[in-house]
Amino acid sequence: MDQLAQAFGFSYDVRKADIDEKAIRHDEPAQLVMALAHAKADAILTLLRSEAAAAGPGDRPGAGAGASADDSVAEASTSGGGGAAAAGGAAARPSFLITCDQVVVHEGLILEKPEDADQARAFIRGYARSPAQTVGSVLCTRLGGGSAGGGGGGDVRIGTVENCTILMDPLPEEAAEKLIEEGEVLWCAGGLMVEHPLVRPHVRGIEGGGEDSVMGLGREAVMRVLVEAAEAGADAP
Template identity: 45%
Template sequence: MTSAVDQQRVAGLRSQRIILGSSSFARKQIMTELGKEHGFSYEVRTADIDEKAIRDPNPEMLVRLLARAKREAIIAKMKAAGEPLQGLLITCDQVVVHEERILEKPGSVDEAHEYIDGYGRSPASTVGAVLATDLGSGRAAEDVETSYIHFRPIPEDVRARLIEEGEVFYCAGGLMIEHPLVEPHIERMDGTQCSVMGLPKHLVLRLMLEAAGL
């Protein structure tokens, strides 16, 4: 249960300009839910960076670096547009780790098949970074969260339908746990659904409060 003090802190977000630096449908959906739960609204900006230009063998460091790069790209766009640097900017990134490999968005049909087929052999983990930055003060807070998903084998016809729909190409590892074709093949999850989908609500809220100094 949220304490009265915590509720007062969260209430402080309602007067803040909040910017989600992501074009992900799933992240926007989660952020909308979070806003409804706590009474704040948000707007969207996109970074449009070349994510593959940023590399690190450590998945936690990789997602941190990508979240920071997205922040810098959005700030640069705002400056170029003469937009005042005000508000809380939320940037994030996520990769899937499977059998010690970092999986990002599938680059081909074959790669998507390979990724999704592999989840039936062994669990996958999602490693996601969230970075909250107060654009006025420069104060920032970031953290990484890892969740684990255990799958039953995903049949070839299901993989083919997912790939034909095309959304898997916009998801790290082609992983779409919320999809009705995928849900029946999930054995269990160690972590929250919003974390696996790329934007853990509890983490976003905590980091926004820290960055805002609330």
């Protein structure tokens, strides 16, 4: 997200979506991750509007909209003339909320975060048997009223789903154990961390996207939904 913000001239804040992910279920991975992205957007919008009401007129909390990989949500607002959806002046500057979710699909099963070290170990070993696929949603909400608090109505939502296939060689046992000892894999869908220095040398290829997409926040997907939401908001009455 930092690279996007620098390249396209917008600022962003990160927020936490406090939802019960286990309460949202669906047999279809694409529909599951999109439902979770919508639930995160609803939760963050409630928080932003509560903050806006508490702050009062003219004291806007946060900069605008957001980006979320998995649990966290970032809010970002466009600024200047080179952003994805730049507005003419500060008062008219649009704000966007970007929420995301991702699962790993392997051998017909939807894998979310490992419950424990044993499950993480089983996930990691399985990826050498057959390729894993990441299914990730990116949802952009253009906030009505052009502020973090929104205007009560007028929000526009544009979403997309990315599918990537990861081809991996077997990960050495010592590398897998080191990953589990570090603990970060327990917070990743399927315990899959292609960007980790212990894992990257064993990734033979990624089909359907890049490493950023596998990590849960593909740059191209983010820019696409930002632009589409900005254009849809501009056309809205």
